[in-house]
Amino acid sequence: SQKIEQNSEALNIQEGKTATLTCNYTNYSPAYLQWYRQDPGRGPVFLLLIRENEKEKRKERLKVTFDTTLKQSLFHITASQPADSATYLCALLDQAGTALIFGKGTTLSVSS
Amino acid sequence: GAGVSQSPSNKVTEKGKDVELRCDPISGHTALYWYRQRLGQGLEFLIYFQGNSAPDKSGLPSDRFSAERTGESVSTLTIQRTQQEDSAVYLCASSPYTGETQYFGPGTRLLVL
Numbered sequence: 001s002q003k004i005e006q007n008s009e010a011l012n013i014q015e016g017k018t019a020t021l022t023c024n025y026t027n028y029s030p031a032y033l034q035w036y037r038q039d040p041g042r043g044p045v046f047l048l049l050i051r052e053n054e055k056e057k058r059k060e061r062l063k064v065t066f067d068t069t070l071k072q073s074l075f076h077i078t079a080s081q082p083a084d085s086a087t088y089l090c091a092l093l094d095q096a097g098t099a100l101i102f103g104k105g106t107t108l109s110v111s112s
Numbered sequence: 113g114a115g116v117s118q119s120p121s122n123k124v125t126e127k128g129k130d131v132e133l134r135c136d137p138i139s140g141h142t143a144l145y146w147y148r149q150r151l152g153q154g155l156e157f158l159i160y161f162q163g164n165s166a167p168d169k170s171g172l173p174s175d176r177f178s179a180e181r182t183g184e185s186v187s188t189l190t191i192q193r194t195q196q197e198d199s200a201v202y203l204c205a206s207s208p209y210t211g212e213t214q215y216f217g218p219g220t221r222l223l224v225l
Contacts, residue, residue, distance in 0.1 A: 031211075041218075041219075042219075043203050043216030043217050043219050044155070044214075045216070046213045049213060093211050098162070098168055098210050099145060099171070100157070101157070104153060104154035105154055
């Protein structure tokens, strides 16, 4: 079955630096991969979707890459701010194409 | 428009009691999902509804868990004879179509004493 691993449970960086979060999957390559943000006590919020035929996607200070050879997606936040502190979840479609499988998330802390 | 809403926001119950959790999806969204998130853990898929098709119940952890959805509207997740390990946040999400971006509700925090 598909497994998703996000590089670390916690990542601490200084304001202004670029945060890079990693998502690795083990089995089939999904048609697309999504990234969500989750704040404490709240449900996840969709950030970006990248399809298997796209290598890179950008949205404001966010950038996502998708390498189906490495079975990996990288999520970058440039010029990070304390307000970016949250848990970031990687999710991909299951093989049936119905449900999303979520990673456990990486908790990012940006200090000023 | 309104997002996904869930009720109650918090529920404290005694072991052995039944609980019912409610989800109101975004209007027009055909797909609806329930997830469970234990403290410090990732999201665990429970069940999925798509229109009038038979639901995908493959994630339900035991027969104490069941869910219903009427058409493309409200869904209820029922947990019978609750156990302490059922304590978690139960999240509902809806999407316009199967496999699309999911929009999550705020969750119901269930504590079983």
